[in-house]
Amino acid sequence: MAEGNKLRLGVNIDHVATIRNARGGGLPDPVRAAELAARAGADGITAHLREDRRHIGDDDIARLAGGIGLPLNLEMATTEEMLQIALRHKPNACCIVPEKRQEVTTEGGLDVVAYDNKLPSIIDPLKKAGIRVSLFIDADAAQIRASSKLGADIVELHTGTYCHAHHDGDSVAFDAELEKLATGAALADELGLEVHAGHGLCFETVKPIAAIPQVTELNIGHFLIGEAIFVGLDTAIAKMSRLMDEARGGADL
Ligand code: PXP
DSSP states (O other): OOSTTOOEEEEEOHHHHHHHHHHOSSOSOHHHHHHHHHHTTOSEEEEEOOTTOSSSOHHHHHHHHTOOSSOEEEEEOSOHHHHHHHHHHOOSEEEEOOOOTTOSSOOSOOOHHHHTTTTHHHHHHHHHTTOEEEEEEOSOHHHHHHHHHTTOSEEEEEOHHHHHHHHTTOHHHHHHHHHHHHHHHHHHHHTTOEEEEESSOOTTTHHHHHTOTTEEEEEEOHHHHHHHHHHOHHHHHHHHHHHHHHHTTSSOO
């Protein structure tokens, strides 16, 4: 269960690297964004080292793991290469995500039920190395139970479909997705899993998710980096944190 009422904000800085890589060279530097996020009140930094290195690169992970003063959550696919990188840099947590080469972003959660033969060879060495293991899944009871059975510490519930329903103005789908996320969070918590959520969240969609009491961390990237163009990253993070606090009742934080 969540400690007190505190909800942490993990800031995903992948898309600072997307802009850098559009031109090559070193600017803008995602590590500078991570340092700024720390000063603006972020509770953690998330970065996804993709197999094709389309945004974050190996050197970024080395620098982020080397000391930004915040826990690093490394998102990674279930490959031996990623496992070795994680074991080398020892982030605070690894969030295992499905990865397809052609996708624009992570579409849907990891199918833990289908993968459960392969996952122990990734989860067990990470846990042995003292790295917390998170599985990025849809809020589906079978996926949550399978995650618990495999010994994951955390499940991160995929909020992408919920966010799409909001942007499509489909209130029936929105309510159904929110209900699914709330029910999933309660089940995961009951099974002793820490509950995180993320994908596609913005100022308009964050509050109902932040109000789910079992959720202890939100990981938000694309919207915050986009908003930073207009208001600055520190202002965008401060506003997101304020909305999260308001959703939790704003008290004892
Ligand atoms: N959580 C996970 C597991 C993700 O893969 C992503 C996207 O990299 C996010 C959170 C953040 O999503 P967004 O960039 O849409 O806020």
